[in-house]
Amino acid sequence: xxxxxxxxxxxxxxxxxxxxxxxxxxxxxxxxxxxxxxxxxxxxxxxxxxxxxxxxxxxxxxxxxxxxxxxxxxxxxxxxxxxxxxxxxxxxxxxxxxxxxxxxxxxxxxxxxxxxxxxxxxxxxxxxxxxxxxxxxxxxxxxxxxxxxxxxxxxxxxxxxxxxxxxxxxxxxxxxxxxxxxxxxxxxxxxxxxxxxxxxxxxxxxxxxxxxxxxxxxxxxxxxxxxxxxxxxxxxxxxxxxxxxxxxxxxxxxxxxxxxxxxxxxxxxxxxxxxxxxxxxxxxxxxxxxxxxx
Amino acid sequence: xxxxxxxxxxxxxxxxxxxxxxxxxxxxxxxxxxxxxxxxxxxxxxxxxxxxxxxxxxxxxx
Amino acid sequence: xxxxxxxxxxxxxxxxxxxxxxxxxxxxxxxxxxxxxxxxxxxxxxxxxxxxxxxxxxxxxxxxxxxxxxxxxxxxxxxxxxxxxxxxxxxxxxxxxxxxxxxxxxxxxxxxxxxxxxxxxxxxxxxxxxxxxxxxxxxxxxxxxxxxxxxxxxxxxxxxxxxxxxxxxxxxxxxxxxxxxxxxxxxxxxxxxxxxxxxxxxxxxxxxxxxxxxxxxxxxxxxxxxxxxxxxxxxxxxxxxxxxxxxxxxxxxxxxxxxx
Numbered sequence: 001x002x003x004x005x006x007x008x009x010x011x012x013x014x015x016x017x018x019x020x021x022x023x024x025x026x027x028x029x030x031x032x033x034x035x036x037x038x039x040x041x042x043x044x045x046x047x048x049x050x051x052x053x054x055x056x057x058x059x060x061x062x063x064x065x066x067x068x069x070x071x072x073x074x075x076x077x078x079x080x081x082x083x084x085x086x087x088x089x090x091x092x093x094x095x096x097x098x099x100x101x102x103x104x105x106x107x108x109x110x111x112x113x114x115x116x117x118x119x120x121x122x123x124x125x126x127x128x129x130x131x132x133x134x135x136x137x138x139x140x141x142x143x144x145x146x147x148x149x150x151x152x153x154x155x156x157x158x159x160x161x162x163x164x165x166x167x168x169x170x171x172x173x174x175x176x177x178x179x180x181x182x183x184x185x186x187x188x189x190x191x192x193x194x195x196x197x198x199x200x201x202x203x204x205x206x207x208x209x210x211x212x213x214x215x216x217x218x219x220x221x222x223x224x225x226x227x228x229x230x231x232x233x234x235x236x237x238x239x240x241x242x243x244x245x246x247x248x249x250x251x252x253x254x255x256x257x258x259x260x261x262x263x264x265x266x267x268x269x270x271x272x273x274x275x276x277x278x279x280x281x282x283x284x285x286x287x288x289x290x291x292x293x294x
Numbered sequence: 295x296x297x298x299x300x301x302x303x304x305x306x307x308x309x310x311x312x313x314x315x316x317x318x319x320x321x322x323x324x325x326x327x328x329x330x331x332x333x334x335x336x337x338x339x340x341x342x343x344x345x346x347x348x349x350x351x352x353x354x355x356x
Numbered sequence: 357x358x359x360x361x362x363x364x365x366x367x368x369x370x371x372x373x374x375x376x377x378x379x380x381x382x383x384x385x386x387x388x389x390x391x392x393x394x395x396x397x398x399x400x401x402x403x404x405x406x407x408x409x410x411x412x413x414x415x416x417x418x419x420x421x422x423x424x425x426x427x428x429x430x431x432x433x434x435x436x437x438x439x440x441x442x443x444x445x446x447x448x449x450x451x452x453x454x455x456x457x458x459x460x461x462x463x464x465x466x467x468x469x470x471x472x473x474x475x476x477x478x479x480x481x482x483x484x485x486x487x488x489x490x491x492x493x494x495x496x497x498x499x500x501x502x503x504x505x506x507x508x509x510x511x512x513x514x515x516x517x518x519x520x521x522x523x524x525x526x527x528x529x530x531x532x533x534x535x536x537x538x539x540x541x542x543x544x545x546x547x548x549x550x551x552x553x554x555x556x557x558x559x560x561x562x563x564x565x566x567x568x569x570x571x572x573x574x575x576x577x578x579x580x581x582x583x584x585x586x587x588x589x590x591x592x593x594x595x596x597x598x599x600x601x602x603x604x605x606x607x608x609x610x611x612x613x614x615x616x
Contacts, residue, residue, distance in 0.1 A: 044616060051462045054612055069464035076462040078616045082455040085355055086373040087366070098362045099463040129324065129355075143459060155616075301393050301500070308386050312379060319375060342386060349379050350442045 003064050004029045004151060004181050005050070010059035012045055012205075019045050021205045022059070027151070027198075032177055034192035035185040036288065037202030043185035044079065046202070047153045050183070051076040066150065072101055075149035075180075079156040081140035085129030089120055089139055092128060093146055100147035107146075114142040118172065134165040141172060145180070152176065154184035158191055170194055189284040201291045209291045213284075220287040223258035224280050230273035242266055309341055316345035325354045360469040360476070363460075367477030376443060376481055384489030387435050391428040392496040395419060421501035422576045428493045429512070433569045436486060437523045437547040444478045444524065445540035448531040448607055458616045467608040475528045475600070479521065486520045487513055508575050515572035515585075518592055522565050523547050525596045529603035532610065565592040 005027040012020040020042045027033055035043050048054040050061060052071045066073045083092055090111055097107035115121045118138035123131065128139065137160065144152060157173065158166040174195055176182065186192050192199065199216050201209040209216060229235040229251045238253055239246045244263070245256045255263055260279060267274060316337045320326065326333055333352045336344045371377050448471075451457040460470070494509050526546050530539035547566075554566040562584040571588060574580040 048616060053458060053461055053614065053616065071462060071464040074462065076459075078455075078458055080455070080616075081459060083459070084366070084370070084456050086370065091369070095362055095366055096459065096463065099359055099460065099465055101464065140459075298397050301397065301496075305386060305389060305393065308382050308389075312382055312386075315375060315378060342383070345379065346383055346439070349375060350439075353374060355374065 002029050003027070006060070006062045006064065007050075008060045008062070010046070010049065010061065011057045012042075012049060012054065013057045019205050020049075020056075023202075023205075023207045024059075025200055025207065025210060027181055027183060029150075029181055030178070031197035032173075032182040032184070032195050033198040033200060034196040035183060035200045035202060036187070036189065036192050037185075038187055038292065040204075041202040042205040043187075043202055044155055045205075047076070047155050047183070047185060050074070050151075051153055063151075072147070073150045074153060075144035075147065075151070076153045077137075077140045077144040077155060077157060080160070081136055081143075083128040083131075083136065083139065086127060088125050088127055089115060089131070089142075090124040092139070093142055096143040097146045102147060110146050111142075114146045118142045119168075134161055134168075137161060137165070137169065138172075141169070145176060148179070150180060152180045152182045152184075154182065156186055157184055159186060159188055166191070189288050193284045201288070203292055216287060217284070220290050225255045225257060225260060225263050226276070226278045226280055227253045227255065227263065227267065227274060228276040228278075229253070230275055234270075234272045237270070238267070238272065241270070312342065312345040313337060316348050319353070320348065323353060323355070326352050327354045328352070357469075359465050360473050363465070363470060363473030364476050367473050368480075371477055371481050380439060380443060380481055381485040381488050383439060384432070384436065384485040385492045387432050388428060388489035388491075388493030389496050391431045392424050392493060392500055395424055395427070396500045419501070421497045421504050424497050424501055425493065425504060425509075425512075425576055426573045428497070429490070429516070429569070429573050432489060432493070436489075436520065438544070440478075440482050440520065440523050441527050441540060441543040441547060444482075444527045445531055445543055446536040447474050447478060447528055449534065449536040449539050450531075452610060452614050453536065455614055455616055457611075458614050461611050461614070467611075468604045471528070471532060471600070471604045471607050474531075475525065475603070478524050478528055482520050482524050483517055486517060490516065504576065511575040511579075512572045515568055515575060515589075518589060519565070519568040519572065522568070522592050522596055525599045525603070529599045529606065532603040533606035563587040563591055565595055568592060 003026055007026070008024045010020055010023040011018070023046065025033075035046065037043050045054065049056050051074055053076075063070045063073065087095070093111035093114055094104075094107045097110050098104065102110060112121075112124070115124045118141055120135060120138055120142070123135060128136070131139065137157070141154075141157070144154070154173070158169045161169055170191065173182065173184070177195065182195075193213065196213050198212055199210060200207060201216075209219075211219070227235075227238070229238070232251045235248050235251050235253050239248045242253075242255070243266070247254045247256075257263065258279065260277075263277065267277070317334065320330060320333055320337065333348050336352075337348050338344065340347075446453075448457075451460075490509075490513050494504065497504060523543075527539070527543040530543045530546075533539070534542065551566040551569070554564055555570075558564065558567065562581070565588065567584075567588055571580040571585050
């Protein structure tokens with residue numbers, strides 16, 4: 001797979017304040033990348049620079065295989081998209097498409113398709129001022145993809161939505177994954193876990209970790225096996241007898257290992273009443289907490 | 295006196311149109327800068343200037 | 357060109373739906389018509405109101421149509437720039453403030469087509485309103501008083517239109533450069549305030565955009581001094597072009613100031 005975007009040594013300062021510090025990453029064509037970080041880490045700043053709204057203080061943003069104005073090949077959905085309330089959804093989409101170079105005819109056809117795709121067909125001729133937050137978010141997605149961009153940038157696409165809207169949006173995004181390269185930011189790790197080929201962990205303007213979901217998980221995962229006893233005394237006994245590093249929490253013992261065989265062998269030596277033996281893998285949430293502490 | 299009325303009629307009509315259009319817009323618009331009733335008073339009571347000030351400063355639209 | 361057309365269509369929808377295309381011409385017509393009617397019927401009105409001593413003569417019955425037209429333009433002048441500035445001071449700055457600009461600026465638009473769509477939209481509304489207002493005033497003057505040469509009125513409207521273009525350009529460029537409040541204040545200063553200064557100490561020079569209003573009225577009588585007038589026109593046109601360049605530059609530079 002070929003590379004679409006190369007970001008090298010990207011930096012953004014506001015006066016003395018370094019908002020983005022020396023960030024480098026690549027986006028491969030046809031992949032989805034999640035930009036993860038707490039609020040204020042600089043996610044929006046990075047996306048704005050890629051979208052061409054902000055000029056980097058230093059560093060390069062290089063698009064491969066895109067000639068001319070890169071903005072023509074980019075679709076951008078801001079976290080809180082703002083529309084002229086006096087335009088209708090259809091008027092706005094046609095305008096957006098035409099500004100991205102589509103002909104009047106194509107713009108009209110595409111806007112109808114997009115409204116259908118995001119489920120706003122019935123609201124096509126309603127003023128955007130009457131739209132709910134979720135509807136604006138869908139319209140925002142429609143304007144970001146109407147010109148079939150190679151790169152789709154989404155800033156916190158789901159965090160402002162209710163659970164149903166969130167699911168809808170995730171499904172829409174997944175269906176776009178085949179057609180375009182996606183880079184989206186989020187501070188909700190569950191969302192990132194659902195759709196990602198690459199993770200970029202951002203903290204205070206620095207890229208602290210990057211890699212595929214599996215790689216990052218493998219690197220940070222601290223596998224544990226949790227044994228739940230019926231009574232606290234047995235749990236305490238087991239902690240004393242076990243050769244593994246074990247920690248007791250009431251009737252639960254947490255073993256720092258991923259060797260299930262050994263755990264079962266040790267348990268079998270005694271006549272404990274065991275309720276549950278379970279291998280736990282760290283969630284992205286936990287990894288994130290670890291990465292954030294780096 | 296009737297010719298005076300004829301001459302003044304267009305002025306009165308325009309004033310009236312401004313008043314009515316401003317009031318209709320005030321009713322239809324979701325939000326104004328400041329309370330709506332205050333704008334209603336301004337539009338009705340201050341002829342010509344009331345509607346103008348409303349159109350310039352009263353309408354709140356993104 | 358295509359982008360300019362698409363963006364101008366958006367501007368036009370804005371001006372239609374915010375009712376600017378309705379109330380601005382109406383107000384301009386009102387101010388163009390009121391003065392001739394008031395002057396003509398001043399006496400009647402006074403009598404109708406009463407309290408006038410018998411045989412009181414305001415001494416205005418022998419006013420010429422040229423004088424009426426001149427005083428109308430004077431009245432008109434006071435309101436026109438103010439309404440243009442207040443109506444269009446947020447034309448670019450407001451889009452930055454409410455962040456609707458972000459969804460435009462992420463598209464491959466040129467800032468010159470963006471600026472000129474704003475300028476064109478405002479110009480159409482302001483210019484058409486001005487022309488309608490002055491024509492209405494001319495019509496009333498002719499029926500209430502006597503004929504004024506059509507070419508004099510054409511010259512007046514032409515000259516005054518250039519002033520309106522200047523005011524529009526100052527306003528749109530100020531809006532490209534600064535937040536709405538600052539833009540409005542600056543545009544008021546650059547139109548009203550400078551004109552006031554020009555009228556107080558301006559006898560020392562004869563070439564200035566701020567004298568266009570005076571020159572416009574002069575067409576009704578003696579005609580303005582040819583070289584002074586044309587030099588002022590040239591200076592104004594140059595000022596407008598320079599302001600346009602500054603405006604395009606300002607719009608582009610301020611792109612960074614949208615908080616998204």
